[in-house]
Amino acid sequence: MAAPRKPFEPSTPEQTAFLERAVEQYGKATYNFAFRLTRNDADARDLTQEAFIRVYRAWRSFKPGTSFLSWVYRIVTNLHRDELRRRKGRYLEEIPDDNEPQAFGGDRPLAIQPIEEYVEGQLSEPVSKALDALSPEQRRIVVLADIEECSYQEIAEIVGCSIGTVRSRLHRARGQLRKLVNRYMKSSS
Amino acid sequence: MIEREHIAPEELIDYVHGELAPADDARVYAHLSACTSCSEAHEGETQLTEILREHARLSEREMPPGLADGIYAAIRERRISPWHRFAELLRPAVLVPSAAAVAIALYFGIVSTQGTAHANAIDATYYLEDHAVLGTTVPFDDGSIAPTMLTSDETR
Numbered sequence: 044m045a046a047p048r049k050p051f052e053p054s055t056p057e058q059t060a061f062l063e064r065a066v067e068q069y070g071k072a073t074y075n076f077a078f079r080l081t082r083n084d085a086d087a088r089d090l091t092q093e094a095f096i097r098v099y100r101a102w103r104s105f106k107p108g109t110s111f112l113s114w115v116y117r118i119v120t121n122l123h124r125d126e127l128r129r130r131k132g133r134y135l136e137e138i139p140d141d142n143e144p145q146a147f148g149g150d151r152p153l154a155i156q157p158i159e160e161y162v163e164g165q166l167s168e169p170v171s172k173a174l175d176a177l178s179p180e181q182r183r184i185v186v187l188a189d190i191e192e193c194s195y196q197e198i199a200e201i202v203g204c205s206i207g208t209v210r211s212r213l214h215r216a217r218g219q220l221r222k223l224v225n226r227y228m229k230s231s232s
Numbered sequence: 233m234i235e236r237e238h239i240a241p242e243e244l245i246d247y248v249h250g251e252l253a254p255a256d257d258a259r260v261y262a263h264l265s266a267c268t269s270c271s272e273a274h275e276g277e278t279q280l281t282e283i284l285r286e287h288a289r290l291s292e293r294e295m296p297p298g299l300a301d302g303i304y305a306a307i308r309e310r311r312i313s314p315w316h317r318f319a320e321l322l323r324p325a326v327l328v329p330s331a332a333a334v335a336i337a338l339y340f341g342i343v344s345t346q347g348t349a350h351a352n353a354i355d356a357t358y359y360l361e362d363h364a365v366l367g368t369t370v371p372f373d374d375g376s377i378a379p380t381m382l383t384s385d386e387t388r
Contacts, residue, residue, distance in 0.1 A: 054307075054311070062303075062304075062307070066300050066303060066304075067300075070295045070299065070300055071293075071294065071295045074293065074295045074296070074299065075288075075292055075293055078293060079288070084296070088296060088299055088302070091295075091299060091303075092299065092302055092303050092306055095303045096303065096306055096307060096310070099307055166283060166286060166287060166290070167287060167290060167291065170283060170284065170287040171287065171291070174287075185284065188249060189280075189281045189284040189285065190284055190285060190288040194249075194250075194251070195249070195251050210242070210246065210251070213245060213249075214241070214242045214245050217245060217277070217280060218241075220280065220284075221276075221280055224280075224283070
């Protein structure tokens with residue numbers, strides 16, 4: 044990841060302790076979040092490393108009593124977005140027009156079949172492929188809303204948009220996801 | 233009373249995520265208990281979320297070994313060393329204005345020092361008192377030759 048490599052001041056013991064505690068407690072969650080956004084280990088590592096460097100540099104701006112994860116997710120999200128812009132030629136970030144009519148998956152009943160049928164291997168591949176096929180913007184919203192269980196308000200703060208935008212993007216992303224999961228399930232059966 | 237109109241898919245998604253206002257939440261809840269079609273749609277939305285969470289649980293990864301050390305190493309690498317501080321001072325953006333400031337300070341320092349020395353060497357009161365008095369009372373009384381300009385003035 045081509046991030047600006049600005050040098051910074053020597054650390055204080057409090058700053059070092061803050062960083063170590065943050066890495067220890069939230070390193071795994073941050074890495075998993077980064078992996079879910081990037082869908083590959085190398086980028087997830089880079090993103091996690093860069094995010095904690097930002098945490099270290101801006102440690103004084105963290106407000107005690109607020110959610111550290113929301114803060115670090117916002118950093119990861121911004122870094123990921125910047126990285127996608129840098130790689131514009133390789134990944135085209137699709138930002139849906141929120142005024143467009145919502146496209147829900149035609150094969151709506153993903154339901155009815157019990158989840159137990161899709162355990163492990165059966166479930167994993169179609170969902171994994173479907174998540175890969177989503178645009179980064181859609182994946183970000185789905186990961187935050189459905190996996191990280193963030194509220195719309197939290198997502199809006201992390202992603203930097205309005206609650207209305209979160210809502211419309213989530214609706215669209217889930218419609219798309221449902222369609223994709225059904226498609227990959229059919230093709231794998 | 234149960235509404236005849238079905239719940240919109242968007243509203244159902246908000247309901248699944250607990251994002252509806254209490255009154256709307258209650259209305260959707262009541263409707264779902266009486267409408268098979270919406271209830272199935274709701275089940276589909278709930279299941280999609282459960283599938284995603286299950287997938288996330290199954291694919292959860294441990295933090296890769298060495299990542300934490302990599303973070304600490306990257307921070308050490310980027311920390312400012314004494315040499316870096318010195319090198320920063322030698323950057324043209326810092327050096328040129330600093331040199332200019334020093335040069336200006338030196339110039340004004342020298343000028344002001346010289347000015348002060350001159351003022352100290354000849355006391356201003358000399359002009360107002362001693363010199364003026366001497367000039368009017370005993371001009372050229374020290375035996376010096378009077379300037380020609382003055383003598384010609386006398387002859388005029």
